[in-house]
Amino acid sequence: MKERLVILGGGESGVGAALLGKKHGFEVFLSDKGNLKDEYKNTLIENSIEFEEGFHTEEKILNADLVVKSPGIPKKADLILQLNSKNIPVVSEIEFASRYTEAKIIAVTGSNGKTTTTSLVYHILTQAGLNVGLGGNIGKSFAQLVVDDVYDYYVLEISSFQLDDVATFKPYIAILLNITPDHLDQYDYKLELYARSKFKITENQTHEDYFVYNFDDDTTVELLKEINTNAKKIPYSMNTEMQDGTYADDSNVHVNYPYELKLSISEFSLRGRHNVANTMAAATAANILKIRKDTIKRSLSDFTAVEHRLETVLKIGGIEFINDSKATNVNATYYALESMNTQTVWIVGGTDKGNDYSDLIPLVKKKVRAIVCLGLDNSKILSAFEGLVDNIVETKSMQDAVRAAYMLGKKGDTVLLSPACASFDLFENYEDRGNQFKKEIKNL
Structure with missing residues (x-):
């Protein structure tokens, strides 16, 4: 008998998860309390996936074997609490998709700079000729990309809401840019609860993986004292020299792990102090992936800024x-x-x-x-x-x-x-x- 997969939310991530579930033999049902966009509705109809919109039919949801939840649905929603009480696993689309690919994942999270940094990493890897997909909170959903799973690398922008519902998700390189107050209305107005959700990006990493983090971010550095990660920790800093990481002086960025790489800040296409930090994170990831130095330098100089960001x-x-x-x-x-x-x-x-x-x-x-x-x-x-x-x-x-x-x-x-x-x-x-x-x- 087929396992029953229920998708809550019919946006980009929900429809991607539905398609992936169908491909892997689940009995799929999608439910959205709002109205579906025509493009998503047509996709579900074309793929013979059962769905409802405008309401949730509880008896069609509470009999699930697995639920994939849209990141926009609060953890405290009545339906989610009911699923929890029945011990029905509720996961994010990021978690679900990660179970069906062996590709290397570079995952980027943080309160600010996610889209810019994710796009920059993708740009560098593309310029290097790698076979790479871009997704998560930017572009296509991860699940949609994994339906065909033709990529060797995925570069993903990931929010705290997506990380809240991971169980086994394990990026090869996890990048944590910063933790500043955001979405606190969903975390009992406690910065630490929000911060701990960000740290879930590294909780399943092994000693073969890498955790790239901002040494100048006090919340990150303090939590690292409490939260253990098995990954190799690579810090970057605007203020402190890093022998086993990346740092900036007035003129250059110095990437010291695993190879030495010197980059002239004046040649970066992105302007502003915060974008030097984002560029350091991206260059560190590219260096770990053994991208050629000249490719990294060229990519940092010809990258164009993200739409809707300055x-x-x-x-x-x-x-x-x-x-x-x-x-x-x-x-x-x-x-x-x-x-x-x-x-x-x-x-x-x-x-x-x-x-x-x-x-x-x-x-x-x-x-x-x-x-x-x-x-x-x-x-x-x-x-x-x-x-x-x-x-x-x-x-x-x-x-x-x-x-x-x-x-x-x-x-x-x-x-x-x-x-x-x-x-x-x-x-x-x-x-x-x-x-x-x-x-x-x-x-x-």
Whole structure:
């Protein structure tokens, strides 16, 4: 008799898991409380996979042998608690997919810089001629890639929510970029619980694997004293010389493990101190994989920045517009404001995730001319920054936000969309928010 696989959530990861389950002989049923996109619905119909949308039929779910849960469904959801009480295993799509491939996995997690670093690692490996797939939180789901499993390497961007539900997932190289407060609403507002979920990226690694981590991140370094990893630990640092790791001085990045590699920071295509750190992590992984030095150097100089991450859009009337819609937490916005070299009109707001804006106050005082709030509830932003800038306005649509920012700006200023919040109050996702921003700029 076939094992019953139930997929909760019919987005990219859910449909990928359904296809992989079908390929490996499961009786597959997919359930989504919302409405499925037409492309996903058509895929399920074409592959004769049973599904429902708009509701969950509990009796069709609670008889599962295995459940693959969308990362967007909270661990405390009633249905998940019921599955737990019946001892029905609930795993993430990342975990499920990893069971059906022997390829080497390079997995990247962290509060900030995941997409940039994952894309950069993929770029280096592609330039080196390796057979590599890109997935996880970026591009296709891991499960969708593993359906055909034609790659020798997978480079995956992975969130804490995906790591919460892993059991045996074991990357060859795990990269932990940083741990700063994010998604705390899902972790009882405790940074340590969120941090420990990030560390699940290394819990199944062996002495043959590698754990690349940020030596400058205090939370990571403290937890490493408590959480054992069997992997070979490779630190990187902007501040401390690393004999068995990677470090930066004023001009160069020095990769010292397993081979010595010297890289000129002035030749990196990515700008900003935070991107030097991301580049160090990527170069360290490439060096472990024995990529040729000249390939690494060339790849770091010709890599193009990720869409929605400090993306220059247009200059209108002497005002430059920058799209940083992917900045969904305070720390990401800190880096964006830090990198501004002009007076800035800052568009901020959305769904708050337990944000503490106090770290931004010195940068706002120094660099921000005006604040445009873009969200349904801006009370926290207003109370944090009122009196620090001459103008704070509230808007409820991207059209109004862009027009207000343009009116508040002066020649030589920058309008920066860096929301520090999730997008779900007014937009489908951060991509939708960024795309609407770019569209409204062109409509000015």
